[in-house]
Structure formats: structure tokens, C-alpha cells
Amino acid sequence: MGEFVVTGAASGIGRAIKSALEIEGHVVIGVDLHDTDICADLSNNDEVERSIQTIRSHCPDGLDGFVPCAGTGVENPNKKLIPLVNYFAVVEMVEGLMPSLQLRRGAAVLVCSNSATVQGHDEGYVQCLLDNDRDKAVELAESLTGFQLYGGGKLALARWMRKRSTSAAQAGVRLNALAPGYTQTAMTESGMKDPVVGPSMEAFVKSIPLGTGAQPEDQANAALFLLSDKASQIAGSVLFVDGGHDAMFRPDNF
Numbered sequence: 001m002g003e004f005v006v007t008g009a010a011s012g013i014g015r016a017i018k019s020a021l022e023i024e025g026h027v028v029i030g031v032d033l034h035d036t037d038i039c040a041d042l043s044n045n046d047e048v049e050r051s052i053q054t055i056r057s058h059c060p061d062g063l064d065g066f067v068p069c070a071g072t073g074v075e076n077p078n079k080k081l082i083p084l085v086n087y088f089a090v091v092e093m094v095e096g097l098m099p100s101l102q103l104r105r106g107a108a109v110l111v112c113s114n115s116a117t118v119q120g121h122d123e124g125y126v127q128c129l130l131d132n133d134r135d136k137a138v139e140l141a142e143s144l145t146g147f148q149l150y151g152g153g154k155l156a157l158a159r160w161m162r163k164r165s166t167s168a169a170q171a172g173v174r175l176n177a178l179a180p181g182y183t184q185t186a187m188t189e190s191g192m193k194d195p196v197v198g199p200s201m202e203a204f205v206k207s208i209p210l211g212t213g214a215q216p217e218d219q220a221n222a223a224l225f226l227l228s229d230k231a232s233q234i235a236g237s238v239l240f241v242d243g244g245h246d247a248m249f250r251p252d253n254f
Ligand SMILES: NC(=O)c1ccc[n+]([C@@H]2O[C@H](COP(=O)([O-])OP(=O)(O)OC[C@H]3O[C@@H](n4cnc5c(N)ncnc54)[C@H](O)[C@@H]3O)[C@@H](O)[C@H]2O)c1
Pocket: 007, 008, 009, 010, 011, 012, 013, 014, 031, 032, 033, 034, 040, 041, 042, 043, 069, 070, 071, 072, 085, 086, 111, 112, 113, 114, 179, 180, 181, 182, 183, 184, 185, 186, 187, 188
């Protein structure tokens, strides 16, 4: 059985992915702020580095898969956490664990979002993330809305994954991403309750073509497929698990 790492493993989609892997008999190391194997604040560079080193020392023979799922949402008043956790920590951890993934010809599944394509974004902010300009991203975070930060960060993550996937694949590692639509978790529940973002989130959910939002298990099913040998020819793909929303909003954009 395989060895996997999942961040954001204490709640929502990350927790569902961790348990689905465990049900299949795999060993899974969880990383989160609390209530899991490695407790770390991934908005902090040193904690990211410590997590990488701890994982490497626990898995000297390599890793079969990695899912950097930890993230924070549009309602977070500490806006700089959105770029730090949702983008920079993900990229740093994928790079830091790449040698471990190479040892087992493993796979990583990044967790993007359909907000990357269905919401407006600020191209300057997206570029600053892709340029790895941490200071500027944090500075820009103060002037942009939560939606611009969140969707723009997920867009940058998808572009980063696609750019990086060629060299990763040549080294034997498959990089792919999930783009979940609305999924019922602690993050979306707190967004729904927020007086500013709640009403637009509610309208968004009502417009999902399949008529309902996803459950964390729906995202876990897709993540397990992308991690598995059944996806052995899939690299650099973004899989929308969003009830048909992305296709509804931009049918010709392909
Ligand atoms: N729920 C949705 O509708 C939805 C849609 C698209 C994408 N996503 C993405 O899915 C991922 C999981 O979200 P979720 O909906 O399961 O939310 P969630 O709030 O249930 O889980 C997020 C987890 O990330 C952890 N986390 C947050 N900040 C952290 C930090 N600084 N250090 C370490 N861990 C931290 C939290 O403690 C929590 O356990 C996120 O990346 C999110 O952006 C969610």
C-alpha cells in the first residue's frame, strides 16, 4: 500500500481525501493547523520547511502521492493569508516533496477552484504570484477583494501546475489539479453566513446546472482517481468537479 501526504487534513475536502485513502489501506500523513499528524501553520515559511523535512524523514523511500489541500476562503479578514496559504505554501510544498515523489513515480493533485475561471480576477496579482513575488502579493492583498485574491490565487496555481507539469512528468511525477465548485464544508458554511459574501455565494449555488453543490466525498473520489494508476496517462490536467458550472459559464473557452 502507498504512502501519501494531505494538507488541510483536519476538515472538509482534505479530511475526506485522507479518509478515502485510508479506507483503501494507504498510510496518510495529515498536515494542518490542528488535530492531525503534523501541526503547522502553512502561512509561515519556516513551518512549511519544517513540515517538508518532517515528511521526508518519515518517508525516506519516497511518496506515492501528495494533495496540498489546505486553504482559506474569501471571508477571511486576514487577506494576506489567502496568497500565503493557498498559493505560496502549495508551490513550496510541491517543490519540497518533488524528490520524494520522484522516488516512487508518484503524483500530486493540487486543489484549485472553478472560481479561477468563473470569477473576475486581477491579472497583475496573478502574475505577481507566478513571479514568486511574496512581498508584492502580500501588499496587493490589502487592496483587492477576497474574491479577486481567492480566484486569482487559484488561477495562478492552475497555471503554475500546467507550466511545471512537463518537467515533472519527464521526471516521472504526474501533476494535476482539481477545480472544485461549491462544496459543503466549514469554509463554505462560514462564507454563507458572512453578510458581505453570503448572498452572492447563495445565488452562485442556485445556478449550478446539476442543481446541487458537491460534498467533500465527491472531491475525494476525483482526487483518488487522479492519484491512482487509472490516471497513469493524465498529467497537467485540471479536472472540474463543479456540477457543470465552468462549462455553463464559458462553453466556448476551450
Ligand atoms: N469548499 C469549496 O466549495 C471549495 C471550492 C473550491 C476549492 N476549495 C478548496 O478546497 C480546499 C479545502 O477547502 P475546504 O472547503 O475543505 O475547507 P475547510 O475549511 O473545511 O478545510 C480547510 C483546511 O485547511 C486548513 N488550513 C487553513 N489555513 C491553514 C494554515 N495556515 N496552515 C495549515 N492548515 C490550514 C484548515 O485548518 C482546514 O482544516 C481549499 O484549498 C479550498 O480553497 C474549496
